[in-house]
Structures are given as structure tokens and as C-alpha cells.
Amino acid sequence: GQNIDQPTEMTATEGAIVQINCTYQTSGFNGLFWYQQHAGEAPTFLSYNVLDGLEEKGRFSSFLSRSKGYSYLLLKELQMKDSASYLCAFMDSNYQLIWGAGTKLIIKP
Amino acid sequence: GAVVSQHPSWVICKSGTSVKIECRSLDFQATTMFWYRQFPKQSLMLMATSNEGSKATYEQGVEKDKFLINHASLTLSTLTVTSAHPEDSSFYICSARVDRETEAFFGQGTRLTVV
Numbered sequence: 001g002q003n004i005d006q007p008t009e010m011t012a013t014e015g016a017i018v019q020i021n022c023t024y025q026t027s028g029f030n031g032l033f034w035y036q037q038h039a040g041e042a043p044t045f046l047s048y049n050v051l052d053g054l055e056e057k058g059r060f061s062s063f064l065s066r067s068k069g070y071s072y073l074l075l076k077e078l079q080m081k082d083s084a085s086y087l088c089a090f091m092d093s094n095y096q097l098i099w100g101a102g103t104k105l106i107i108k109p
Numbered sequence: 110g111a112v113v114s115q116h117p118s119w120v121i122c123k124s125g126t127s128v129k130i131e132c133r134s135l136d137f138q139a140t141t142m143f144w145y146r147q148f149p150k151q152s153l154m155l156m157a158t159s160n161e162g163s164k165a166t167y168e169q170g171v172e173k174d175k176f177l178i179n180h181a182s183l184t185l186s187t188l189t190v191t192s193a194h195p196e197d198s199s200f201y202i203c204s205a206r207v208d209r210e211t212e213a214f215f216g217q218g219t220r221l222t223v224v
Contacts, residue, residue: 033212042115042202042215043153087152095209097143101152 002026006088006100012078013108020073020086020103028093034073035087037102043087046073058089075105083107111137113205115216121224122193130188130219132203138183139205144176144212147200159186193223 004024010016024032031050035043049055049064049071061074073086085102092098112135122128132142141160145153157173159180160163167173177189186205190197200220204213 004166030210040200040220042218045212045214048212096158097155097213099153099155 002092002098004088004090004098004100006086006103009104009106010105011108012075014078014080016033016078017074017076017108018078018105020075020105022071022088022089024058024069024071024088024098024100026069026090026098029066030091030093030095032062032088032090033097034066035089037085037087039084042060046086048061069092078107080107080109098107110203111135111207111214113139113203113214113216115219117219117221120216120222122221124194124223125192127189127222128193130155130190130201130203130217130221132186132188132205133185134205134214137205137207139186140183140208142180142186142203142205144178144186144188145202145204147202147218149200153202156188167179193221195223197221198223207216 006022033048034046037043049060054063059076064071085104086100087099089099113201114133116131124146144156147153155168156171157167157178159178161180161183165178180186202218203216206213
């Protein structure tokens with residue numbers, strides 16, 4: 001079967017670093033996505049990993065290990081505007097996106 | 110990134126009426142468009158996948174006669190909620206992608222309230 005799991009909620013301090021983990025199980029895999037969603041808004045694309053390793057994009061980095069079925073999103077120098085839900089999703093063998101439930105990130109001053 | 114425009118952003122309708130939501134890819138041709146529903150504090154729930162020129166594929170539990178999807182061109186897909194009821198009140202979001210190996214871009218979402 002297929003499943004994807006990420007923590008429901010995390011809290012971090014402004015200026016700090018936070019890592020949001022995502023684990024998945026699937027027989028067919030065509031990449032993993034991270035999206036950011038502010039309350040009441042649609043998701044916006046953050047990153048896409050299809051090969052193992054770390055992809056860095058400014059303050060945000062995303063890591064993938066296909067053998068472990070594991071990914072994380074790393075956010076550095078946290079800002080209050082980073083308070084949002086972060087959704088991970090993998091693309092299965094049929095190129096359909098399977099979504100996690102999202103991690104609500106709360107940033108405190 | 111690519112732009113997907115969804116209209117309207119919010120709509121209030123009376124129970125029993127129908128509502129049409131449009132999703133347009135403004136600067137790219139979308140071979141596939143997806144329609145999602147999201148209830149408060151919950152994740153995205155895929156309703157259907159539509160490919161240009163063919164019938165939409167609905168997820169289990171989604172009534173195709175109630176949620177009519179048309180993908181008439183590579184830049185436009187519409188979702189019509191027919192005979193809306195208060196339980197249909199939700200946040201409806203479309204997304205579009207160029208091909209199956211690229212990321213999907215989301216519209217702004219439509220907040221539907223049925224009274």
C-alpha cells in the first residue's frame with residue numbers, strides 16, 4: 001500500500017532552524033514535493049526532489065533518501081511569515097500526487 | 110513560477126442552486142488539472158483528475174453527477190457543484206501541471222458557502 005506521514009504540529013523560535021520530517025511508503029516513486037500553505041490560501045510550491053541528497057534554495061532546503069522513504073524540509077533563519085502548514089507529497093508510479101496531512105509550523109518571537 | 114488563476118475567490122449560494130468554478134493556466138498549457146477540496150484544518154482531498162479532451166477521473170466517494178468537471182481546453186477546466194447543500198461548503202482548489210513529470214501549480218482557491 002501507500003502511505004505518507006508527517007508531524008501534525010511543530011513550534012520554533014524566530015531566527016532559529018527547524019526540520020520537518022516526512023516518511024512515506026510506496027512501490028512506485030517519481031519524486032517528492034514540499035508545499036507551503038498559509039491559512040485560508042492555496043499551497044505554493046517549495047521544492048521537488050527525485051534523486052537522493054540535499055537541494056538548497058535560499059533559506060529552505062529539502063533532503064531525500066529514497067532507500068529510507070524519508071525526506072525533510074529544513075527552514076533556516078525563521079521569520080514570523082514562515083508560520084504556515086507545510087505539505088509533503090510524493091508522486092507515485094502513475095504520476096499521481098499522494099499528500100501528507102501537513103505540518104502546522106508555529107513561529108514564536 | 111507558472112500562474113494558475115481560479116475564479117471566483119469566494120461565493121455564497123443558496124441551497125439547491127449550482128455554482129461554477131473556473132481554473133485557468135495563464136502562461137502555460139496544462140495537460141492535467143486536479144480539483145481538491147479542503148475542510149478547515151485538514152489536508153487536501155483529491156476529488157478528480159482531468160485531462161484535456163477526456164472525461165475526468167473521480168476519486169472514490171466523489172459523486173461525478175454532483176461535481177461536474179469539464180476540461181475543454183489546455184488552459185481551462187471548470188468544476189460545477191450542482192444542487193449545492195450546506196455540507197458542500199468548503200475550500201475548493203485547482204492545480205495544473207504541464208506534464209506528469211513537473212510540479213503542479215495551484216490556483217488561489219474558492220471558498221464556497223452554501224446557505
